[in-house]
Structure formats: C-alpha cells, structure tokens
Amino acid sequence: MEPNKTTTAPLINLSQKLDGTEDTAAFARHVAEGLSQTQKTLLSRYFYDGQGSRLFQQIMELPEYYLTRCEFEVLQTHKQAIAAHFSDPGFFHLVDLGAGDALKTKILLQELTQSQKGFDYVPVDISGDAMQQLRGTLQKEMPLLEVQAVVGEYFSALDWMHQHKPDRKVVLFLGSNIGNFKEAESQNFLRSVRRYLKAGDKLLLGVDLRKDPETVLKAYSDASGVTAAFNLNLLTRINRELGGNFNLEQFRHYALYNPQDGVMRSFLVSKIEQEVHIGALQQSYHFDAWETIHTENSHKYTLPQVEALASASGFKVEKVFQDKQCRFADVLLTVAS
Numbered sequence: 001m002e003p004n005k006t007t008t009a010p011l012i013n014l015s016q017k018l019d020g021t022e023d024t025a026a027f028a029r030h031v032a033e034g035l036s037q038t039q040k041t042l043l044s045r046y047f048y049d050g051q052g053s054r055l056f057q058q059i060m061e062l063p064e065y066y067l068t069r070c071e072f073e074v075l076q077t078h079k080q081a082i083a084a085h086f087s088d089p090g091f092f093h094l095v096d097l098g099a100g101d102a103l104k105t106k107i108l109l110q111e112l113t114q115s116q117k118g119f120d121y122v123p124v125d126i127s128g129d130a131m132q133q134l135r136g137t138l139q140k141e142m143p144l145l146e147v148q149a150v151v152g153e154y155f156s157a158l159d160w161m162h163q164h165k166p167d168r169k170v171v172l173f174l175g176s177n178i179g180n181f182k183e184a185e186s187q188n189f190l191r192s193v194r195r196y197l198k199a200g201d202k203l204l205l206g207v208d209l210r211k212d213p214e215t216v217l218k219a220y221s222d223a224s225g226v227t228a229a230f231n232l233n234l235l236t237r238i239n240r241e242l243g244g245n246f247n248l249e250q251f252r253h254y255a256l257y258n259p260q261d262g263v264m265r266s267f268l269v270s271k272i273e274q275e276v277h278i279g280a281l282q283q284s285y286h287f288d289a290w291e292t293i294h295t296e297n298s299h300k301y302t303l304p305q306v307e308a309l310a311s312a313s314g315f316k317v318e319k320v321f322q323d324k325q326c327r328f329a330d331v332l333l334t335v336a337s
C-alpha cells in the first residue's frame, strides 16, 4: 500500500449527465413508445423519482412487503458463511450493483471488516446523489473501509472495473431486481455480467421464491394503498415532467399474481373511456374503459429455476442462503469453468 493513501477515493462518474439525473428526452421517447403499443406499457425504471423513491422506502416498511425483511434475515443469519465464501481465496473487489443506501450490504461490510477480510468496496448506482451520500456515511461509520463509488449504468461500471480494478471480483445483485427483467432479459443480463468475470469470481444474487400466492399478492397490493400511490406516481411524473394531464382519480392500481408461471404483474387501469394529452409529446392517447397500462413484472422463482438460469448464463450455484420461512434466497454463484 502506498503511503498517504486515502481510503475514500473521489466519485467516478460514468453517466452521460454530470449530475447523474435522468434524461428527459429519453423519458419522453420511452413514454411515447409505451403508450403507442396495443398493450400499453410504462417502464418500471421511471418509478424512482424523488417521490417514487420515498414511496418505495415506505413499501419496504409495509407489513405485507416481506421481501426486504426476508433478505435482511438471510444476510444477518448467514453473514459469517457468506463472508467466508467471498474471501475464498484472498483479496477481492466487492462490486455492489444498484447499491442505493447499501442498508443490506452494510451487514456484509461489517462482517467482512470485523473478520479482517482483504477487500475493497465498489458501490455502483445510477443516482449520483445516492453515491455521494453513501460515500459520506461509510467514511463516518466505517473509516477503515476502502470505498470507490461509481455513478453509472451497470455495464459501464463493469467495463470501468475491467480496466481499473483487475483483482478478483465478487458482484452483489441483491433485492430481487433480477425478477423485474423479462424471462430472456434476465438470462442476457447474467450472461453479460459473466463476460466481465473470470474463474474464481462470484455473484451473490437475490431472488424472491415461490410461496403462498396470497402472500405474494398482498405484498404488491397492500391494505394501506402505498403500492397504489407508488404505481400511480408514474402518471404524476408524466404530468409534471412531460406536461401530461392524467387525472389520477380515473386510474387505479391493480396487481395480479399467477402462481402457474410465478409472475406478479402490476397495472394501472383506466376506470373510464378517456383521452389523455401529453404536451411534450404533442400527442393524445385514447383509453377504453378498463384498458390497462402494464408497469412491472416481478418473477418468483423455484430453486431449480434459479439453477437453470445460472447454468444457462455460465454460472453454477455454490451455495443457497435462505430465511427461516424459505421466502427469499441469496444465491451464491461462481463462474463455471
């Protein structure tokens, strides 16, 4: 180690926009595309503006939303074993894709630093604000931890890592984000991650498991209406940022779980026949009564499905960590040789 080496390096910003904010032109294009299809859709990546992120924080605290609590339990219960697997063999870069406030990752960071494993931490997030804040809190809470925060898309970050951080990598993709991809996309995503990894590298993947369909449904259709507000906030965002005139009273949130394919589907449903105008697109959109806008899929997996997904993407399952009720799993994958 060089003398005077600071443990907290400056932010690396790989996003096109310097402040890391979302590009309004891309938002407009995606909304125009999505609302022109026969099955209208809006992309779930646009849920998370300021208000959306606050509502999602509330979702995570809902009694019905078991996912976050279960993953906490998994990490808390198995942190020692996970840390031991990570550091076998030796030094590694811990790359946290979509780190956000890293609340869950901190469980592992504490364990890894306490057990004096050799590693540095590379949180990656599209939000510049989130990375700035995380850098600050880690500096205070864990001053000895080496942190290199990266602002940007997942693959720009992995590409940057490939050039600047050559050591062994352990990648985290927590929180069941994999479940929000379409079937083929989840495989493509894992394959692309795999391309940046070498023998000995690992991936800890969060997956939500099959369970009582009633439990799943309630997590996406809570009694207090927070999830409804979260889904409807997409329309508020279009109104504000693209000059839309969606009347939120005339749409409702609807969630539907199919236990046969394990897919939770979320919709916004038009309660009446209506026209909605979006100023920035210079376009009106017609809605039939009870026509749907599809907003998100959340896959629930069986463990054999996770294994199949892993092997189809060039990984093999090293170890499955679960909560007591087997609702959620963090699956440790290694690069298949």
Ligand code: TRP
Residues within 6 Å of the ligand: 044, 059, 067, 176, 177, 179, 180, 219, 220, 227, 230, 231, 266, 295, 296, 297, 298
């Ligand atoms: N991606 C999260 C999930 O699948 C976010 C989420 C929670 C969500 N509730 C929702 C997305 C309702 C759309 C609608 O769990």
